[in-house]
Amino acid sequence: MTDTDDRRDDVPAEPAANPAGAGAAPALDPASTYRAPRNQWLDVWDQFKSHRGALIGAAVFILILLAVTIGPYIWTIDPTYIDIRAKNQGPTLAHPLGTDQLGRDTLSRMLAGGRVSIAVGLTAMALSILIGTVIGVIAGYFKRLDGPLMRFTDLFLALPLLPLLLVAVLLFRDMLSKTFGPEGGVFILIVSLIGITSWMQTARIVRGDVLALKEREFVLAGRSIGTPSRRMITRHILPNVLSPIMVSATLGIATAIITESALSFLGFGFPPDFPTWGRLLFDSVDRMQLYPERVIWPGLAISLTVLSVNYIGDGLRDALDPRIRGR
């Protein structure tokens, strides 16, 4: 097999010349001749850098994040402001992406929609990772709970999730809308539903890793000096299963965004006047014969976000695997 030795090639050439980015640790002093003990995350970052797709993905994702967080402060048109006289406009200077059938500015709707979509993605991912990690660690660490918890996971894996998601949205939407308002209620509902239905893969991976870790000497050593289970898990087990958790967290963002958009697209998501990317796509499908660009923008945004997140996950998987990193 032909192993390309990318890392060796570019590490001496540019010593930590790229401080920007997610995993950047404090930069090394380039003048020092002795090899300072390198931070593990610096190694990870070096490996991550050598994966071009992942690097581009990270850049695109950060760009999208910045656009949807800071964008609305720069592009200050209210996404719900109706200017019926300026309806159905093509791209102009006042509306770079045109306006929709009620004269609302598409660019500001895209930014506001992206905010919601990405917020849903991140929160749902956090929830699903939390559930998955807890169940995975408990199942792997405590032998007595392994069987029941894994049967429970299998049960969830066998459920037809999309139909149940649709039904559950219909079921709880009104109830939550009453208590938290129409937008807040749907946000909570969708985030928790996606979280509850997407933790299974994480739990399985984490359980497998914990089972393997439990046989290692350091766990035995830790236990022999009387470390209680709680500290065993938080100090010794969790840091060692961090890498699969991080990878599935990244990929979880992608699934959550797609699921939210799918729900919105089927008309089971956020209320109509509340833009999300899936909702914008759904609303413009009816007029796609006349204004195909309105379909393209939100769809492109979803696809680009998911694609960049998937590439980040791919690069992260390689970067966090010490066997690959060592090469």
Place this chain on the structure above:
Amino acid sequence: MLTFTIRRLLLAIPTLLLISLVIFLLLELAPGDPMAQVPLTVPPEVKEKMRQALGLGEPVHIRYLKWIWQFFVIEPMNLIDAMFGTSLAEGQLRVISWQTRSPVMDIVAQRLPQTLWVVGVAYVVAVLIAIPIGVYSAYKQYSWFDQAGTFVTMVGFSVPPFFSGVLVIVIFSVNLGWFPSIYDTTHRVTDWDSFVVQLKQMIMPVMVLALQITSQISRFMRASMLDNLGQDYVRTARAKGMTESTVVLMHVLRNSMIPVVTVIALGIPSIFGGAIITEQVFKVNGIGQLLITAIQANDMPMVQTLTFIFAVLIVLFNLIADVLYGILDPRIRYD
């Protein structure tokens, strides 16, 4: 192997029962009343009778047991009746849809061919495309073909069907006008021309579905091939002087197919789930579309039964995948 299969079969029964209970109870909570459309002039006693006729008005556990009985005993009996012209299930109450007041399974049977036709063709096409791509990408690892393949599979992963579907409609039916954007299920294939029409209307939904499946399977195929290409038996085979095509296509491919076959089997039920969106985009009136309309119309027996059919498919294909794995790979016999 046989004991393993039997054990898995027996284990599937409680799983299915539990899933059916979860689905039933979840839907039991659903708001909505089948009598909501009945005019207010209808007196309450009559309404109560209509309720009874729909099988409501009894306690939850009785209704659950009845539903399970209907699903597992009466509906199969009806199937046998329809196939062999017997009359086993005459006079038995079937699962009745609240929307149409006709048996749910009859409607499902009407809708199933469209779904199976589109989804099935898409699956076959996807597998046929994916396997060569995976094999060649792995064989020429890091070549431009591999890079391009990886990129395309990434895109296939990332572009959701509700965008890729709409995109191909915009391109091929709005701008170019090559294919119809709506799938006409009443179309009958009688001669060559109508076959061409059928082919034209199938191309877009099939391609959209196939893109997703191809990207998943070809990645698996590539990874599995890469695993096997590094094995010792490959070196042995080459050392014996076998031609490269024999080594790759006979030895490596056959061994690499083992996990891929199980992935293909596992993917079949999820395709029915994924088809919900594709059917909605292309207006195919298949099972997925039936489910959406049933949910919107609060047709609980329909939703329950359809969801449970999906669940049965998932459990069934999980079982098939497990057993296939054992049959194909003698190292992983479970007993």
